Amino acid sequence: MQNHHIALTVNDEATEVAFAPYKTLLEVLREDLNLCGTKHGCELGECGACAVLLDGQPVLSCLVLGVECEGRSVTTVEGLARDGRLHPLQETFADLGAAQCGYCTPGFLVTAKALLDEHAHPTRDQIREALSGNLCRCTGYQQIFEAVEKAIGDRSPERLAIRESPDGASLSNEHARSAGLSGERHQ
Ligand code: FES
Ligand code: FES
Numbered sequence: 001m002q003n004h005h006i007a008l009t010v011n012d013e014a015t016e017v018a019f020a021p022y023k024t025l026l027e028v029l030r031e032d033l034n035l036c037g038t039k040h041g042c043e044l045g046e047c048g049a050c051a052v053l054l055d056g057q058p059v060l061s062c063l064v065l066g067v068e069c070e071g072r073s074v075t076t077v078e079g080l081a082r083d084g085r086l087h088p089l090q091e092t093f094a095d096l097g098a099a100q101c102g103y104c105t106p107g108f109l110v111t112a113k114a115l116l117d118e119h120a121h122p123t124r125d126q127i128r129e130a131l132s133g134n135l136c137r138c139t140g141y142q143q144i145f146e147a148v149e150k151a152i153g154d155r156s157p158e159r160l161a162i163r164e165s166p167d168g169a170s171l172s173n174e175h176a177r178s179a180g181l182s183g184e185r186h187q
Pocket of ligand 2 (some may be wrong): 137
């Protein structure tokens with residue numbers, strides 16, 4: 001089968017990639033772009049582990065075909081940090097124990113980022129609703145909701161502007177790596 005070739009933006013970088021046309025965005029990210037922060041879970045749209053932002057909106061990358069992403073902008077967990085500095089959500093997830101095994105964490109982080117980009121001060125119910133498609137077997141969710149709420153309080157205008165980062169995959173923050181917050185713990 002002939003590969004399909006597309007041009008898109010990934011974590012603020014213009015990117016070209018060729019892949020088998022049946023591949024999902026999840027597979028293209030992990031297998032063809034070596035962005036393994038986005039996690040492979042159920043592949044059925046039920047766990048949220050594979051969530052990324054597509055043109056700023058959260059999508060389940062296991063349900064999106066790579067060929068649908070021509071000309072579009074994808075943000076993964078690797079793109080949340082900027083200049084080696086964590087996104088406020090990454091910091092509060094680490095501080096409050098919202099990342100334990102870390103497998104669900106990239107999906108929660110990008111989904112929460114989309115919420116905060118749209119609502120400066122979401123309520124607990126809005127946070128719960130926005131994250132309702134993301135499953136976590138470790139935390140009981142309380143720490144995750146609290147981490148999102150703390151990130152709201154911690155955000156300064158300049159940090160609010162943090163978007164995708166070209167060097168997000170090379171975070172120097174050891175704590176972030178150990179907590180799986182940059183998506184590096186699990187491949
Ligand atoms: S792997 Fe996509 S929702 Fe579970
Ligand atoms: S931290 Fe382990 S599944 Fe959420």
